[in-house]
Amino acid sequence: MLILLDIDGVMVPNNNWKRPEFEDDGFPRFSSRATNSLQKIISETGAGILLTTSHKSNYPIKTWRNIFSTRGLGNVNIQKLRTNTLQMDRKEELIRWWNNRKEDHFVIIDDDKTLNSLPAPMKAKLVQPSATVGLNEELADTAIQILRS
Numbered sequence: 001m002l003i004l005l006d007i008d009g010v011m012v013p014n015n016n017w018k019r020p021e022f023e024d025d026g027f028p029r030f031s032s033r034a035t036n037s038l039q040k041i042i043s044e045t046g047a048g049i050l051l052t053t054s055h056k057s058n059y060p061i062k063t064w065r066n067i068f069s070t071r072g073l074g075n076v077n078i079q080k081l082r083t084n085t086l087q088m089d090r091k092e093e094l095i096r097w098w099n100n101r102k103e104d105h106f107v108i109i110d111d112d113k114t115l116n117s118l119p120a121p122m123k124a125k126l127v128q129p130s131a132t133v134g135l136n137e138e139l140a141d142t143a144i145q146i147l148r149s
Contacts, residue, residue: 001047001147002079002106003038004094007055009111009131010034011071023070027055030071037140039073041107045147048077052094052110056080091115098122107146109135 005011011030012020020028041047051064057080059067064078081093088096090112098119108115108122111131118126127143129135 001045002050002103003041003047003143003147004050004052004097004106004108004110005038006090006110006112007051007053010109010129010135011038013134014111014131023067025067025070027067030073031134033137034135035072037135037137040137040140041143041147042073042076044144047105047107047147048079050097050106051078051080052090052108054090089114091118094118094122105147107143109139109143 007028008014011034012028013031013034023029042049049068061078061080064080065076068074068076068078081097090110091114094108094115095118106125108118108126109129110126111129111134113128115126115128116123125146127139127146129139
């Protein structure tokens with residue numbers, strides 16, 4: 001099982017009026033609500049994370065593990081999409097992954113509104129937080145249902 005995870009607007013709510021707080025590692029702090037919600041999904045399903053965020057290529061996997069661990073999400077299996085050398089948008093990246101996937105049990109957690117035009121089988125696996133709120137418990141429950149189906 002995989003959680004295709006965006007960061008901005010999901011783990012780090014996007015409040016234009018407020019600069020995000022940063023941890024000592026220089027990466028923005030995850031909201032506690034989002035962290036607890038993601039931990040709930042992982043605990044109840046055993047899902048790993050596939051980073052789809054635009055930040056994915058900024059750090060190696062070891063650094064990503066440290067970023068998540070610092071924010072209370074240790075011992076998480078983390079992977080990332082390939083570097084986007086073709087400058088595809090998020091929707092195109094996800095469709096490309098889907099066409100080559102090895103995993104049928106996945107959920108996409110992303111606030112990007114362009115994902116509303118994903119092919120129907122993918123859109124059925126989409127959980128879209130409000131960018132200003134981020135991931136919450138209600139959306140976590142929806143993600144768990146998708147992963148279990």
